Amino acid sequence: xxxxxxxxxxxxxxxxxxxxxxxxxxxxxxxxxxxxxxxxxxxxxxxxxxxxxxxxxxxxxxxxxxxxxxxxxxxxxxxxxxxxxxxxxxxxxxxxxxxxxxxxx
Numbered sequence: 001x002x003x004x005x006x007x008x009x010x011x012x013x014x015x016x017x018x019x020x021x022x023x024x025x026x027x028x029x030x031x032x033x034x035x036x037x038x039x040x041x042x043x044x045x046x047x048x049x050x051x052x053x054x055x056x057x058x059x060x061x062x063x064x065x066x067x068x069x070x071x072x073x074x075x076x077x078x079x080x081x082x083x084x085x086x087x088x089x090x091x092x093x094x095x096x097x098x099x100x101x102x103x104x105x
Contacts, residue, residue: 006053006056006057007104009049009052009053010053010057010061010062010065010068011068012046012049013046013049013050013053013065013066014046014065014066014068014069014071014072015046015072016042016043016045016046016049017042017043017046017047017050017066017069017072018069018072018073018076019042019072019076020039020040020041020042020043020044020046021039021043021073021076022039022076022080023035023036023038023039023042024036024039024043025080025081026039026080027039050062050066060103061103061104064099064100064103065100065103067096067099067100068096068100070092070093070096071093071096071097074089074090074093
């Protein structure tokens with residue numbers, strides 16, 4: 001049960017970091033202080049979770065898990081910014097997922 005909790009926190013850590021970047025991009029496109037504040041909030045929460053997880057889990061698990069941020073980035077780029085997602089980007093995400101699975105198993 002404890003490991004599932006930590007995996008969920010790893011998932012949230014990467015999600016929060018990527019959401020922070022999304023709001024920074026929104027701020028860059030159309031500067032609104034709220035976007036900047038929300039970006040800092042998500043980025044900060046992700047950083048705090050990262051620190052906590054580094055205390056509880058091996059460094060060799062937490063730091064490679066940050067690669068999940070690339071997956072979030074790809075999804076958010078498609079959803080929020082209507083960017084193109086080509087076969088090379090999808091292949092890159094597949095490599096990231098397979099590498100993370102190898103670390104977890």
